[in-house]
Amino acid sequence: MSEQLPELKDAIALGLTEAEYELVCEKQGSPPNQVELAMYSLLWSEHCAYKHSKNLLVTLPTEGPAVVMGPGENAGAVDVGDGLICAFKVESHNHPSAVEPFQGAATGVGGILRDIFAIGARPIAVLDSLRFGEIETSERSRYLLERAVAGIGHYGNSIGVPTVGGEVYFEGPYEQNCLVNAMALGLGPRDQLMRSAAAGVGNVVLIYGASTGRDGIGGASVLASAELGEADDDKRPTVQVGDPFEEKKLMECSLELLELGLIVSLQDLGAAGLTSSACEMASKGEVGIDIDVRKVPLREADMEPFEIMVSESQERMLCVIEPKDVDAVRAICDKWEVSSAAIGEVTETRLMRIYSGAELVGEMPVEALVDDCPIYDLAPQKPSEPLYSPPIARLDRSAGLAEALLALVGSPNVASRRPLFEQYDPIVQSRTVRRPEQADAAVLALPNGSALAVSIDGNGRRVAADPYRGTLGVVLECASNLACVGAHPLGTTNNLNFGNPEKPHVAWQLTEAVRAIADACTALEAPIVGGNVSLYNEGASGPIYPTPVIGMVGLLPDATRAGRLGFAQEGESIALVGPFEPSLAASELSKLRGEPLPDELPEVDIEAVRDAQAAVRGAVRDGLIDSAHDIAEGGIVTALAECALAGSIGAAIEIEAGEDAWQACFGEAPGGFICCGHATALAQLGERTKVTVIGKVGGERLEIDLGSEKIELGLDELRLQHRALESVFQ
Amino acid sequence: MKTGILRFPGSCDEVDAQLAAALVGDTVLLWHGDRDLQDVDAVIVPGGFSYGDYLRAGAIARFSPVMESVIEFAGDGGLVLGICNGFQVLCEAGLLPGALLPNANRRFTFRQVELEVVEGDTKFTSACPPGELLSIPAKHGSGRFYADEATLNQLEEDGQVVVRYRPEQNFNGSLRDIAGVRNAAGNVFGLMPHPEHAVDALTGSTDGLRIFESIRSAVEGAHV
């Protein structure tokens, strides 16, 4: 190790500002050495300190009857009855995936799974939320898509956790900065819930799992806190490689340790490795921790103390245990062929003290590391000029309605996701009641006959057009998806994928989006129990579309009644349900037409949408209706096509088009559902919300009579278009 | 009847197999490092990624201590069912003919497939009328059944091809659409699709239950 102390320029290279560096010197009482500076720079990074988002996040509603654990722990948790909790969280791995999509996406899944079992829940499901550039024109986006999907499948399949749902969209602004978010759910006994606060002076700090190498040194944290420019090769440190086999053993081992009650506190090693896990455990427990880096099992012999402290090697956990349990804990680790080492001790000093053998190589107040990073206020400003250039037109203005429907059904944002999700195992663990494309939300059976429902959603284009209303729409869509299977929301997680928050218009997008999440979650009684923030998502041509991704978990009382989206039976009636007022603003159709984004979206009546959701949910639960599907991208006609394709049966529809047939057919808005069932049942549903019977199920064609015009297409034609993504995967 | 389900580090579908086997009898999980098969009547080598499936699917698992006992058990006529990774392990161990290569489509693929029961009078399919179609999920990255021509001919002649993918269902490129084979003695059977994931209408079909019922008949028939 160099004897010379690092200087201001080193601090700046590590991402600190001059003022922050001076504050570090002040907190330390002298300039930090290499170990100390490395640790400060990581903990004071955007990724760990949330310095641009903390003030916003506190405005989110976090309490509700089902909430057992809110934000602040590795994952949030809600009560699902019978002494069980469901833990869930969403995480991003955007920048690592832009550099090496397979490993980036794989380790993203690995990371979110560790967050789940760190709190004592067995992971039961994964969902993915992906954004890439335009695959029809971008070779790079096709490559990123293919490799990211392969990486997610590789990790989730190999570890035996089903990937039950997700979403993917393609838009120009993600060309250079793709988004790869992964959400995971876990199930565990409520009385076994584990927290990460270190406790018990004199207790042993033990690391177990993979050995520590030079992976991602300065990786995610530095990467996640700086924009990825064009010639940023020097900001691309070693890529982390995931090992799902190691994680599988780590998971089984952790769950067994927890079941045996051998662990006092537990924390995964994620971004910023040992530094962030140990410091956060000490901070939450209001204690100090001594660590001897020489005791950490290494993959490469010659690592410096600071490298060991910041390494982001995957598949590692840190726990605090009582000294008497060390042998028992290590025996369980041995059984699972997981290496383990006692590397430190909980102290009363409230200091992080890093030793290399007998030599003290770093000493920092825990509070300074974790709590004293400056928090910045945003300077939001609504842009006066459009931020995003219009997409390239792909549908001719002269096209007819039928041609437009085919184009929509085959457009990358609407086409069947089967080529992606069939690379994922959706059924392992024998809980999956609704697989992808069977219903709007995935449904997972619980032991007592009830079931969990889960959905993940985002819509960057609509949020870009109107951050507040667009985000309302995203949260509402998530809840609508739950309603379609008969579930009510228990809790919500969110991932805020935005550009550089130091830019006023990005700050505005972020502020508006968080305000909408707060409003919608409050109205829906779906509190936020956790989440993640990913900022600085920009390419050379500017920020990504602002992309709040919402994950929602709900409950339905009877798993056997879980809803489906496909039309069910010949002769049944089809109804448009809910307060649906379509608009072409920022719609999929306007994108195909190459129109620029509008300045705003129509107003949203949250209460009316919520009431419609309650009505649909009730009808599904009562077994009143046989299918339910919410209207989203591509409007009502696209939704009808999806119901017909999913049920492999046609329909004859009459829609009163009014003045604008295009808007009636393809306009989008929250709050609309397509339901099918017996006429009497739909009439009954009409007592609870607005119901308009629009047609009947039957035949092998989709026929839509708009009065002046008609759309008539065979299911075969529609299916062929719907399979458009297959070509990307050959 | 008591069924033992092996558990390797990296097994994923062992609990699913246990749930399915529990519908027809008692079950116990057998740890890869133990040699004691605990007096089970039948053994299931389950799906998953034993030892990470690094190198080649099933290549490392076949050398585990528990597999030594399973090889002996099979030699004595004990019933052994290999599902997916279990099929791969049994082939690598030489208990079943052939090998499973990476899918022709180069991807891990999940699909609900239709299988035709070619041999309905085996210990594993006696509850299925011959020619019956089973709807069962398949999910794997290396499921392309391969054996040389002579072996394939001999397998077909001797009735060792037990289940076949229906036309258009063979996404992995298995030779002659073979989805599952038995050994010459008839007491070891392996298949790529997952019958244990088709035993409950709530989560899919119930067609896979027939395989487990057949095993029960074989065991209980032998006991009387």
Next chain:
Amino acid sequence: MRARVLVRPKQGILDPQGVAVERALPALGFKGVSDVRIGRLVELEIENPAELEAISSQLLANPLIEDFEIELLDDAAAA
């Protein structure tokens, strides 16, 4: 001593990965590449090289579907 085992799919067995690489090349502007075969490269340090044959046929390769070739590297050449 450092040794290398090259494991290849047997002649006559479809190698989908090799086929995919071959198909991808023209799009990248490379013509004139054919007969691509993809196998495994195992490099290891071994005390008793006489054991390599057994290790290869029992574990590293499956003789039903793969051929292997052993190369002993003198220590100087080892990476």
Next chain:
Amino acid sequence: MRARVLVRPKQGILDPQGVAVERALPALGFKGVSDVRIGRLVELEIENPAELEAISSQLLANPLIEDFEIELLDDAAAA
């Protein structure tokens, strides 16, 4: 001309396969094996071997996590 590209995980990059094989060997009765690294072996027929460098770095290997080595085989030695 026949050529061979050896693709290996970069030094310092985790090699889960190598670790798994190394751990499995003692159980098979083989002691004294260490530092196992597993990579890919690509063999191909190429008209213009000068293109191999570009093909390897663009398609066969990912230079972020893998190193590659090109060996030209004279036609006689080719399998």
